[in-house]
Amino acid sequence: MSKYAMVIDMDRCIACHACEVACRSHYDVPVPYYRNWVHDLRPEGVYPDIKKVSYAGLCNHCDDAPCVKACPTGATYKRKDGVVVVDKDLCIGCGLCIEACPYGARYIDPVKEKVDKCDFCIDRVEQGVEPACVATCIASARIFGDIDDPNSKVSQLIASGAQPNVSSKVNVGPNIYYLDSHNHFPVVQAAFPPKIPNMPTPQKMWTKVLRPLFWLAIGGSFLGQLAAFSTQLFKGESDIKE
Amino acid sequence: MEKKISRRSFLKISGTVGTGAAVGLSTSTSKAKAAVRTEPKKIERIPSVCEQCFWRCGIIATVEDGKLVNIEGNPLHPNNRGKICARGNAGVALVYEKDRLKGPMIRVGERGSGKWREVSWNEALDYTAEKLLAVTKKYGVEANGLFAHGASGYFATDLYSFWGSPNSAAPSFAQCKGSRDVGYELTYGENMGSPERLDLANAKVITLIGSALGENIHTGQIIDFTDGLANGAKVIAVDPRFSTAASKAKWWLPIKPGTDTALVLAWINEIINKKGYDETFVRNSTTGFSELTTHVKEFTPEWAEKITEIPADVIRETAKAMIDAKPAVLIHPGRHVAWYGNDVQRARAVAILSAILGIWGQKGGYFLKSEFPASYNALDIPAAPTPKRQRVDGAGYRFPLASTEEGLTQELVKATLSQKPYPIKSWMVFGQNIFNSIPAKRDTRKAIDNLDFYVVVDVRPTEPTWYADVILPEDTYLERYDTLMTVTGWYKQYVSLRQPVVKRVHNTKPGWWIAKELGKRLGLSAYYPYNDYEDVIRYQLKDSGISFTKLKRDGVITFPAKPFLEPGESYQFKTSDKKVHLYSKELKDLGFDPIPVYEPVNDPGKGYFRLVYGLMPVHSHGKTESNPWLNTLISEPHLWINEIIGKSMGLKNDEEVIVENQDGIRSDKIKILMTPGMRPDAVYLPHGFGGNDRGLLDYTKRNISDNNLISKYTVDPISGGTGLRVNFVRLIKDEQPLSPTVEVSMTGVSAKKVSGVQQEEEQNKTFNIQPKKKASAIKEGC
Structure with a gap:
C-alpha cells in the first residue's frame, strides 16, 4: 500500500x-x-x-x-x-x-x-x-x-x-x-507552530451541528410532506405507494 | 458563531435527512473528475506561449466548453520544461479580468476626463487613420511617434517603419537591458540575448551583481539557478538589500549603491594580481590585456573597500572563489541595468571580468548561440522606405551606440515636450505603460498636451489609457496569434508558436490585425497581403521543413544546439578582429573611456535615502497588479528600510509613511518593512504598483509607484539608457520629515553555510551596526 x-x-x-x-x-x-x-x-x-x-x-x-x-x-x-x-x-x-x-x-x-x-x-x-x-x-x-x-x-x-x-x-x-x-x-x-487542535465540545456540537441539523430535519420533513402533498395534488392519490 | 445554513445546502441536506433518499450530486472540485456529468464537457488542451512577462515560456491551456480553466507549463518546451510561474498560472484570471478594455472607444470629453463613447472597429480605425494622416499632412510622417512593447508591439513597430516614421521606441532598451547589450557587444561583439545564455545549472560560483534571481522570475533561469544551488553552487550576492538570492548565498555583499564598478574593478585587479585569470583564453582570444593590467593596478581591494564599503578581505575571498571555480563561474550580466546613467561602463566591467575568467562557451559559464537549421520564407512586400528625417531620440547619433530598432523612450518624450528638433504631434502607445516605465512621468503627462492625437492600444486600462483620444483594445496573449518565437541561444534551439487558446471574450482584436487595418487606411496595403496571421505563419514555414501542424499541436519544435565549445576549440568573436575587446578602441574613438573607470556617486544627504527598486515574484512591471489571483498574493508594495534606522525614527513595521523625493514629489501612504537586510543609506520599493490607474478597480488606488518618485534621471552618453537610481527620498509622518537619530555603517558581509557543506564554520566578518551617536537636533536637508 x-x-x-x-x-x-x-x-x-x-x-x-x-x-x-x-x-x-x-x-x-x-x-x-x-x-x-x-x-x-x-x-x-x-x-x-x-x-x-x-x-x-x-x-x-x-x-x-x-x-x-x-x-x-x-x-x-x-x-x-x-x-x-x-x-x-x-x-x-x-x-x-x-x-x-x-x-x-x-x-x-x-x-x-x-x-x-x-x-x-x-x-x-x-x-x-x-x-x-x-x-x-x-x-x-x-x-x-x-x-x-x-x-x-x-x-x-x-x-x-x-x-x-x-x-x-x-x-x-x-x-x-x-x-x-x-x-x-x-x-x-x-x-507558524502547529496550533493545539481546538476539538469540538458538546456546546459547539449543539450550536454548529445538532441545532442546525435539528431544524434541517424539521424543515426536511416539512418539505417532504410538501413534496408528497404536491405530488398528490398533481398526480393523484393512486400514484403514491406505501 | 452560529453557522447559517443556506437554502441550497438546506435543500440538499433535506434531501438526505427528510426523505432519506441519497440524491447527492457530484460536486467534486477536481477538474479531471468534473468530467463525470451527464453531458461530458468538451475539454481541449492547446499549447501556446505565455506573455505575463517577456521570457515567453511554453504553456498548455485547458479549455472546458470554451472557457479557459487552467494553464500549465508545456513539458516539451526546453526553456520552462513543463513549469510555469505564478504569473503564468494566473493568465486564466487575466482573460476574465473585469477591468479589461472591452471594445473600441473614442473620447468625447476633455482629454483626461475619462469620457468616451463606444464605437465600432471600423469607426475607431477610420477615425484614428484620419487623425494620423492629418498630422502627417501638416507636419510630415515623422511627426508620428510610437511607444511599443511586447510580442504584438512588433506589428506596430513594423507599421511605423513601413509608413516612414523613424520615431518608435520601446522601454526594453533605455529602461531595461540596453546598456548591458551595448557593453557586451563592445566587449564580445554580441550580447547575451533574451533568454540570457547563462549556464546557471552547472556553475560552481554564481555572481549576481544586483540581479535578484528569485524575485525576478524568469522560469527557465530559475530552474537552472535552483538546480545550480542544489548542485552546490556558491552564490555571491551583491545587493544593498538582502534579496531572496542573498538568502541562498554564501556571500552577501551589501554594497553601497552605485559603487558596483569599483567592486568589479577590484575583483579584476585581484584576479590579475593573483594570476587567477584564464591565461590561454586571455592570450588567444582577447586584446588589450596589458592595458587592462595597467589600468586596474591602482584599483586594489583596499581602494574598493573605501568606496563600496565591502571589506578588502571579502573582495579577496570572493575573487579567490571565482578563480578557483573558473571557468564554471557564472557572472550574471544583469537584465534591468538602467541604474546610474554610466551603465554601459559597468556592463563592460562585468563583461571584462567574465572574459578574463574564460567562461565564454564553457560549462557553468556563458553558453553559445547556435545556427538555426531552418529558414523562413519572407513575405513578398516592398522594402520599408528610408525615413526622410533623422529620428528625434538621437539613437545612432547623439547616443552613438543606442539601438535604432528599440529607440530611446525618454528622448522621444523630451522631443515631444520641446517639439524639437521637429514637431512630434501624435503618439501611439502600444502595449506599454509609459507612465510606469519611463522616468519623469510628469514630463510624459505634459508631453501629451502637445499632441494633436493620442491613441492607446492595450489590454487593460492603465494610466496612459486615461488620456487617450482613441482606445483600441487588444486581445490578451491567450486570444491571439503573434510572430513565431525562435530562440537559438539555449541548451536546445526552439521555435514556439503563440496561438489563440480561447475564443476572444470581448470586442477586442489581435495586434497584427489592428496594425494591418490601420496600415490599409494609411495607404500601406502593399505591406499587408494577408487577411489572417495564421496564413502568414504557414507561408513562413512552408519551405522550412518545420510542420505548421506539428507546431500547432505541440506548441514548440526543438533542434539540437551546440551551447559549449569543445576542449581546445577557439571561438570567432563577432568583433572586428574576432577577439574579445578588454580595451575598446571603439569607445576610445567615440571619446569614451576605453576601459571602465569608477565614477563616484553622491551621498543622499542627511535624512535622505537613495531610492532603489526591484521586482516581486508575483508581478510583472505594471501589468499584473489588478489580476485578482496575483493581487491576493501581494496587493501593495512595502518600503524596505534598515531596522535600526527605522526604529530611530520611531517607526514600526507596517506603519504608513509618505515618501517624498528631492524634488518634493510625494507618494501616497506606503507601508514600511523594517529589516536588518537593508543598507542604512537606501530604501527599496518594489516596482509595478499603483500609479494612477483610474480605470482599474482591483488595485491599491494609491499613488505608491516607484516611478512616481523617479522624477530625476541621468542618461548614459554611450547607449542613451536611463539611470533611474539617482533619486533621494525622505519619509514623512504626520506632515513631519523624519530623520534618523543614529548612524549605521555596514562594512561587513555575512559568510554563511551553503546547503550541503557540512563542516564549514559560520564566519562572521567584521561588522559594525550599532548606534553610534544620538543626533541632538533633527535637521532637514539633502
Whole structure:
C-alpha cells in the first residue's frame, strides 16, 4: 500500500508562489482562500546573520488527524493511502474541522458552503500525474511520493533529515516534511507552530451541528410532506405507494 | 458563531435527512473528475506561449466548453520544461479580468476626463487613420511617434517603419537591458540575448551583481539557478538589500549603491594580481590585456573597500572563489541595468571580468548561440522606405551606440515636450505603460498636451489609457496569434508558436490585425497581403521543413544546439578582429573611456535615502497588479528600510509613511518593512504598483509607484539608457520629515553555510551596526 507524503526543500524554494496559483487554478479556489500557501516572512536577524524565510505549506495529511475526529458527519476521512479528503456530499460546512486543524489548512468555500482543502491532487495522482503544485514548482522544491517505498525520493529525503512541523505540544503525525540546511526551518516553526487542535465540545456540537441539523430535519420533513402533498395534488392519490 | 445554513445546502441536506433518499450530486472540485456529468464537457488542451512577462515560456491551456480553466507549463518546451510561474498560472484570471478594455472607444470629453463613447472597429480605425494622416499632412510622417512593447508591439513597430516614421521606441532598451547589450557587444561583439545564455545549472560560483534571481522570475533561469544551488553552487550576492538570492548565498555583499564598478574593478585587479585569470583564453582570444593590467593596478581591494564599503578581505575571498571555480563561474550580466546613467561602463566591467575568467562557451559559464537549421520564407512586400528625417531620440547619433530598432523612450518624450528638433504631434502607445516605465512621468503627462492625437492600444486600462483620444483594445496573449518565437541561444534551439487558446471574450482584436487595418487606411496595403496571421505563419514555414501542424499541436519544435565549445576549440568573436575587446578602441574613438573607470556617486544627504527598486515574484512591471489571483498574493508594495534606522525614527513595521523625493514629489501612504537586510543609506520599493490607474478597480488606488518618485534621471552618453537610481527620498509622518537619530555603517558581509557543506564554520566578518551617536537636533536637508 502507498502512503503519500511531500517534502518541501526550503533550500530550493524561492517563494515564487507558483504552487499557490496553480492550486487556485486547478480547484477554482476563491480569492482570498487557499488550499496551499507560501507565507513570506520579512528578513530578520542581527546583521550579518540575516534570514529571509518563506513557509510553503499545505494540508499535512496527518496520521492522527484532528480534523477527522472533529468532523461530525464523517465527511472528512483518511484514505488508506494516507490522504485526508473531504466528501463534499457529507460535509455540512459546520467548520469544526477548521478549528481542529493545527496548520490552518482548511477553509469554507463561501459559494459551495463546503469545507475545502488540499487532497494531494489525488485525482491526478491516481492517473499517474503529479500534484499541480509539484508539477508547476519552478524551483523543484516540492517532492511528492510514497513513503512506504523506501526507494522513493521522499523516503530518501526524509532519511536525509527532512523534518515535519511538530512541536513538543502538538504532534499529530504530519506528512509534510521540510528539508533545510540554512537553519530556516526553525524560523518557520517559531512563526507558524502547529496550533493545539481546538476539538469540538458538546456546546459547539449543539450550536454548529445538532441545532442546525435539528431544524434541517424539521424543515426536511416539512418539505417532504410538501413534496408528497404536491405530488398528490398533481398526480393523484393512486400514484403514491406505501 | 452560529453557522447559517443556506437554502441550497438546506435543500440538499433535506434531501438526505427528510426523505432519506441519497440524491447527492457530484460536486467534486477536481477538474479531471468534473468530467463525470451527464453531458461530458468538451475539454481541449492547446499549447501556446505565455506573455505575463517577456521570457515567453511554453504553456498548455485547458479549455472546458470554451472557457479557459487552467494553464500549465508545456513539458516539451526546453526553456520552462513543463513549469510555469505564478504569473503564468494566473493568465486564466487575466482573460476574465473585469477591468479589461472591452471594445473600441473614442473620447468625447476633455482629454483626461475619462469620457468616451463606444464605437465600432471600423469607426475607431477610420477615425484614428484620419487623425494620423492629418498630422502627417501638416507636419510630415515623422511627426508620428510610437511607444511599443511586447510580442504584438512588433506589428506596430513594423507599421511605423513601413509608413516612414523613424520615431518608435520601446522601454526594453533605455529602461531595461540596453546598456548591458551595448557593453557586451563592445566587449564580445554580441550580447547575451533574451533568454540570457547563462549556464546557471552547472556553475560552481554564481555572481549576481544586483540581479535578484528569485524575485525576478524568469522560469527557465530559475530552474537552472535552483538546480545550480542544489548542485552546490556558491552564490555571491551583491545587493544593498538582502534579496531572496542573498538568502541562498554564501556571500552577501551589501554594497553601497552605485559603487558596483569599483567592486568589479577590484575583483579584476585581484584576479590579475593573483594570476587567477584564464591565461590561454586571455592570450588567444582577447586584446588589450596589458592595458587592462595597467589600468586596474591602482584599483586594489583596499581602494574598493573605501568606496563600496565591502571589506578588502571579502573582495579577496570572493575573487579567490571565482578563480578557483573558473571557468564554471557564472557572472550574471544583469537584465534591468538602467541604474546610474554610466551603465554601459559597468556592463563592460562585468563583461571584462567574465572574459578574463574564460567562461565564454564553457560549462557553468556563458553558453553559445547556435545556427538555426531552418529558414523562413519572407513575405513578398516592398522594402520599408528610408525615413526622410533623422529620428528625434538621437539613437545612432547623439547616443552613438543606442539601438535604432528599440529607440530611446525618454528622448522621444523630451522631443515631444520641446517639439524639437521637429514637431512630434501624435503618439501611439502600444502595449506599454509609459507612465510606469519611463522616468519623469510628469514630463510624459505634459508631453501629451502637445499632441494633436493620442491613441492607446492595450489590454487593460492603465494610466496612459486615461488620456487617450482613441482606445483600441487588444486581445490578451491567450486570444491571439503573434510572430513565431525562435530562440537559438539555449541548451536546445526552439521555435514556439503563440496561438489563440480561447475564443476572444470581448470586442477586442489581435495586434497584427489592428496594425494591418490601420496600415490599409494609411495607404500601406502593399505591406499587408494577408487577411489572417495564421496564413502568414504557414507561408513562413512552408519551405522550412518545420510542420505548421506539428507546431500547432505541440506548441514548440526543438533542434539540437551546440551551447559549449569543445576542449581546445577557439571561438570567432563577432568583433572586428574576432577577439574579445578588454580595451575598446571603439569607445576610445567615440571619446569614451576605453576601459571602465569608477565614477563616484553622491551621498543622499542627511535624512535622505537613495531610492532603489526591484521586482516581486508575483508581478510583472505594471501589468499584473489588478489580476485578482496575483493581487491576493501581494496587493501593495512595502518600503524596505534598515531596522535600526527605522526604529530611530520611531517607526514600526507596517506603519504608513509618505515618501517624498528631492524634488518634493510625494507618494501616497506606503507601508514600511523594517529589516536588518537593508543598507542604512537606501530604501527599496518594489516596482509595478499603483500609479494612477483610474480605470482599474482591483488595485491599491494609491499613488505608491516607484516611478512616481523617479522624477530625476541621468542618461548614459554611450547607449542613451536611463539611470533611474539617482533619486533621494525622505519619509514623512504626520506632515513631519523624519530623520534618523543614529548612524549605521555596514562594512561587513555575512559568510554563511551553503546547503550541503557540512563542516564549514559560520564566519562572521567584521561588522559594525550599532548606534553610534544620538543626533541632538533633527535637521532637514539633502
